[in-house]
Amino acid sequence: MNARSNEFDLPAAADRVRTLLAREGAVLVAHYYVDAALQELAEQTGGCVGDSLEMARFGRDHPARTLAVAGVRFMGETAKILSPDKRILMPDLEATCSLDLGCPAADFAAWCDAHPDRTVVVYANTSAAVKARADWVVTSSIALDLIAALHARGEKILWAPDRHLGAYVQRQTGADMLLWQGACVVHDEFKGVELELMRAEHPQARVLAHPESPEPVLAQADVVGSTTQLIDAARRLDTDTLIVATDQGILHKMRAQAPGKTFLAAPTAGDSATCKSCAHCPWMAMNALSSLADALEHGRNEILLDPALGLRAKRPIDRMLDFAERRKRRVQASGDLARDGALYARVGPA
Ligand code: 13P
Ligand code: SF4
Secondary structure (H helix, E strand, O other), X not given: OOOOOOOOOXXXXXXXXXXXXXXXXXXXXXXOOOOHHHHHHHHHOOOEEEOHHHHHHHHHHOOOOEEEEEOOHHHHHHHHHHOOOOEEEOOOOOOOXXXXXXXXXXXXXXXXXXXXXXXXXXXXXXXXHHHHOOOEEEOOOOHHHHHHHHHHOOOOEEEEOEHHHHXXXXXXXXXXXXXXXXXXXXXXXXXXXXXXXXXXXOOOOXXXXXXXXXXXXXXXXXXXXXXXHHHHHHHHOOOOEEEEEOOHHHHHHHHHHOOOOEEEEOOOOOOOOOOOOOOOOOOHHHOOHHHHHHHHHHOOOEOOOOHHHHXXXXXXXXXXXXXXXHHHHHHHHHOOOOOOHHHHOXXXXX
């Protein structure tokens, strides 16, 4: 077994998935938090490993009629929303997310109804029904830029569900935002005080943090960003030691991209705890090669969505993807990777 896998014969399980992906004409789309064996298999078989924005884009654009999504349920649902004619299979449909669980659609709709003057922006880590009620969907890689653009044109925001990401964006942009009080069970555990102690022990280290982390952690971070942005920073930063405040599944890719550097998992608990760095999403951990093989072999664990709901949820996701595309083009054209207010001037009305 490797460090995180619960499978005893990894090569055999990987071969079985490889054969079934070919038989089914399927492509594997995986998140950085799933088991390393799944990430590697995705790359070896022409699939993708990415953050949630990249997974959404890749699944939409790939010609395969079946997408095998290794991640959590909202990622499979997003794939289905964007490609309703494709078959979306997942290793385990019970793999959810505390942010999705903490934002029931009916409660969320009542909250929106109480604030009709606000633009509704929801994080991708939500159900299709919540997305269907939103003006915009965002992922961690685009949240800051999109809210800055909405703020620049005078819009007030209703934000759900992650309170830490919402508060971070609010601090950075000065936007008028009302925040739903959801949190990620993994990132919510990172402790600012313990991080200070770790930094004192490793004064040369730089800190990489996912914006779902609490403010005392983000305040100490050298880079705050999506999983892909953190991996890029790990490679780019001129330092030997990096403290990483996100799910430890990401370390597999960071080590591959920045060999020779030392990665320290940011502390999740104090001295009395038995585990000081145990950041791993219990739902991402449900993704296994053997269950993926079963799903492919028997057509199990298919994401099914009411088409009308899917259509309503697609609109705010399409808007996000268009915004991301326009931003990419402008950044490429200007050759300037620094944030530039003018970059977003052409964003259309929600
Ligand atoms: P990314 O979009 O940054 O990959 O984040 C997804 C997620 O669920 C983080 O906990
Ligand atoms: Fe959800 Fe947190 Fe797991 Fe990401 S790490 S899927 S936000 S519970």
